[in-house]
Amino acid sequence: MRVSDDLSITQDIKGVTMYREKIRVLDCTIRDGGLINNHDFDDRFVRAVYTGVAKAGVDYIELGYKNSRELFSSSEYGHWKFCDDDDISRVIDGVDTNIKVSTMVDVGRVDIDDVRPAADSPVDMIRVASYVKDIDKAIFLANHFSDKGYETTINIMAISRDSGPQFEEALHQIKEDCLAQAVYIVDSFGALYQETTEDLIKRAQAILDSKEVGFHGHNNQQLAFSNTIEAIIHDANYLDGTVYGIGRAAGNCPLELLIGFLKNPKFDIRPILDLISNEFIPLREKIEWGYIIPYAITGMMNEHPRTAMKLRNSDKKESYRDYYEELLGSMQ
Amino acid sequence: MRVSDDLSITQDIKGVTMYREKIRVLDCTIRDGGLINNHDFDDRFVRAVYTGVAKAGVDYIELGYKNSRELFSSSEYGHWKFCDDDDISRVIDGVDTNIKVSTMVDVGRVDIDDVRPAADSPVDMIRVASYVKDIDKAIFLANHFSDKGYETTINIMAISRDSGPQFEEALHQIKEDCLAQAVYIVDSFGALYQETTEDLIKRAQAILDSKEVGFHGHNNQQLAFSNTIEAIIHDANYLDGTVYGIGRAAGNCPLELLIGFLKNPKFDIRPILDLISNEFIPLREKIEWGYIIPYAITGMMNEHPRTAMKLRNSDKKESYRDYYEELLGSMQ
Numbered sequence: 001m002r003v004s005d006d007l008s009i010t011q012d013i014k015g016v017t018m019y020r021e022k023i024r025v026l027d028c029t030i031r032d033g034g035l036i037n038n039h040d041f042d043d044r045f046v047r048a049v050y051t052g053v054a055k056a057g058v059d060y061i062e063l064g065y066k067n068s069r070e071l072f073s074s075s076e077y078g079h080w081k082f083c084d085d086d087d088i089s090r091v092i093d094g095v096d097t098n099i100k101v102s103t104m105v106d107v108g109r110v111d112i113d114d115v116r117p118a119a120d121s122p123v124d125m126i127r128v129a130s131y132v133k134d135i136d137k138a139i140f141l142a143n144h145f146s147d148k149g150y151e152t153t154i155n156i157m158a159i160s161r162d163s164g165p166q167f168e169e170a171l172h173q174i175k176e177d178c179l180a181q182a183v184y185i186v187d188s189f190g191a192l193y194q195e196t197t198e199d200l201i202k203r204a205q206a207i208l209d210s211k212e213v214g215f216h217g218h219n220n221q222q223l224a225f226s227n228t229i230e231a232i233i234h235d236a237n238y239l240d241g242t243v244y245g246i247g248r249a250a251g252n253c254p255l256e257l258l259i260g261f262l263k264n265p266k267f268d269i270r271p272i273l274d275l276i277s278n279e280f281i282p283l284r285e286k287i288e289w290g291y292i293i294p295y296a297i298t299g300m301m302n303e304h305p306r307t308a309m310k311l312r313n314s315d316k317k318e319s320y321r322d323y324y325e326e327l328l329g330s331m332q
Numbered sequence: 333m334r335v336s337d338d339l340s341i342t343q344d345i346k347g348v349t350m351y352r353e354k355i356r357v358l359d360c361t362i363r364d365g366g367l368i369n370n371h372d373f374d375d376r377f378v379r380a381v382y383t384g385v386a387k388a389g390v391d392y393i394e395l396g397y398k399n400s401r402e403l404f405s406s407s408e409y410g411h412w413k414f415c416d417d418d419d420i421s422r423v424i425d426g427v428d429t430n431i432k433v434s435t436m437v438d439v440g441r442v443d444i445d446d447v448r449p450a451a452d453s454p455v456d457m458i459r460v461a462s463y464v465k466d467i468d469k470a471i472f473l474a475n476h477f478s479d480k481g482y483e484t485t486i487n488i489m490a491i492s493r494d495s496g497p498q499f500e501e502a503l504h505q506i507k508e509d510c511l512a513q514a515v516y517i518v519d520s521f522g523a524l525y526q527e528t529t530e531d532l533i534k535r536a537q538a539i540l541d542s543k544e545v546g547f548h549g550h551n552n553q554q555l556a557f558s559n560t561i562e563a564i565i566h567d568a569n570y571l572d573g574t575v576y577g578i579g580r581a582a583g584n585c586p587l588e589l590l591i592g593f594l595k596n597p598k599f600d601i602r603p604i605l606d607l608i609s610n611e612f613i614p615l616r617e618k619i620e621w622g623y624i625i626p627y628a629i630t631g632m633m634n635e636h637p638r639t640a641m642k643l644r645n646s647d648k649k650e651s652y653r654d655y656y657e658e659l660l661g662s663m664q
Contacts, residue, residue: 222589
């Protein structure tokens with residue numbers, strides 16, 4: 001009976017704990033939040049988030065993308081678009097914590113020569129974001145970074161559009177050829193709900209076997225947290241969240257809700273509450289994310305939020321019906 | 333396999349539709365929203381909501397409570413605390429629609445002599461809100477209103493605190509003695525998630541047999557919509573929502589998300605989008621509801637939101653850690 005999967009009554013394999021020790025929480029506040037401010041968070045803010053998230057007992061913190069400066073200009077983007085080791089060291093040095101640092105790379109946007117061996121870097125993990133069609137390139141990158149000593153994952157994006165036979169083929173290939181320790185299902189469009197999440201997690205697990213499965217939700221339809229719970233129920237162990245749900249468009253699974261749900265006593269919600277009170281309530285006055293109707297509409301329609309983001313920057317930002325009709329029209 | 337319960341692949345008993353025809357959506361925007369403004373919506377606003385919700389194809393609209401004027405003063409509360417037939421007729425007359433009108437009564441707060449026979453009233457349904465312990469009184473009221481010709485339901489509140497043997501006893505009693513057509517599981521504290529929702533819905537169904545089961549969520553942890561989906565998956569057919577999620581504290585399941593999810597072609601999201609653009613975006617500037625950290629905390633802790641509502645009306649409204657510590661302390 002499904003209810004017997006309830007975390008609160010699941011016994012750990014050691015037989016004594018109520019929580020699942022294998023669960024790893026990754027905070028990607030600075031990385032996904034950076035998508036709404038050109039990755040231009042100042043050092044004080046990043047250090048505050050790093051410190052708070054570390055105190056909360058979170059396992060990993062992702063600070064941004066490792067993009068090539070050949071492709072993006074330093075004058076247009078902040079530090080966290082490039083994640084130089086020196087910038088990372090400056091914001092994390094002196095904080096007493098075991099939290100691991102992650103950066104993300106996009107297929108086709110990283111210069112692998114920019115990445116030093118892990119032994120010489122403050123970065124512990126590199127996550128490779130990829131569409132299904134680019135999985136060969138993603139495997140190459142993940143293996144390259146694994147060889148340099150990093151923990152690696154592959155994060156398969158736009159999964160709600162691409163969950164057919166090619167998705168399974170990609171998973172088989174990752175299983176055969178890739179050193180990555182985990183594969184994330186990324187609901188880029190915020191289009192999944194419980195049953196579709198369950199289906200994807202189970203299919204990934206069946207193919208990947210000993211690799212871990214992760215989940216990264218988007219909150220277009222207020223389902224990022226519940227889909228993350230659904231992933232937990234079906235044994236996904238790598239879970240993403242962001243403080244106060246910050247992230248592009250509708251944002252992500254709120255880290256405070258995830259921490260509040262998990263039973264592992266190593267987690268402490270209080271430093272996250274402080275971050276929200278002191279940093280994110282003021283920040284939300286300046287930049288926008290969260291439950292906003294045009295993003296809900298793209299989620300329902302399984303569309304990229306880009307047209308909705310454009311709408312929110314126009315003088316028609318609250319013209320929901322017109323936007324809905326336009327989007328419907330553009331799909332026909 | 334659970335995925336096969338997906339609405340999109342469920343065949344209706346008639347064998348041709350993709351949706352479940354038995355599903356009934358009830359909008360309680362004015363009723364639950366009234367809890368944050370002393371039920372003091374003006375006639376123009378109520379008529380706009382009624383018209384939009386009706387156009388969207390929603391089955392029922394609930395306009396407020398039927399409270400005794402012996403207990404509450406008309407000078408302190410708006411019309412929708414009392415729901416006089418004349419007030420209802422004034423806002424609905426002339427709108428061409430088949431939507432049914434509902435009012436809610438609380439055990440111990442209604443004077444049954446205030447309620448005319450259904451044949452003489454614009455009201456079609458009366459929902460009786462009750463705690464488990466008051467179920468005998470609720471059954472009396474539901475049967476009384478059924479005898480007067482109304483459709484009736486019993487809405488069992490605070491279910492996350494009261495889901496033990498007495499809950500089942502109450503259900504047995506309703507099954508034996510009550511004329512109500514449906515029994516709602518009401519997650520008053522926003523404390524349920526998928527597995528607990530599934531458990532309650534299944535237990536209610538197993539006992540109630542031929543009566544319908546309903547679900548009313550609260551959105552403290554951004555789980556009202558997903559819990560409503562979970563209820564749908566397990567065959568609950570009476571579903572509550574409110575426009576833009578308005579409702580006390582964290583509010584309710586957003587009606588626009590529910591309409592967007594359901595497959596019945598009779599539903600049209602557009603009139604709801606208009607209501608949000610024209611009425612609810614401006615209203616949200618004046619009164620507060622939604623995802624607000626102190627309400628998330630009461631949800632996590634399975635507590636009534638009253639202390640959080642008090643906090644939000646104080647000068648410490650963003651002092652989340654202190655509030656968390658206080659609430660923890662008060663529970664010990």
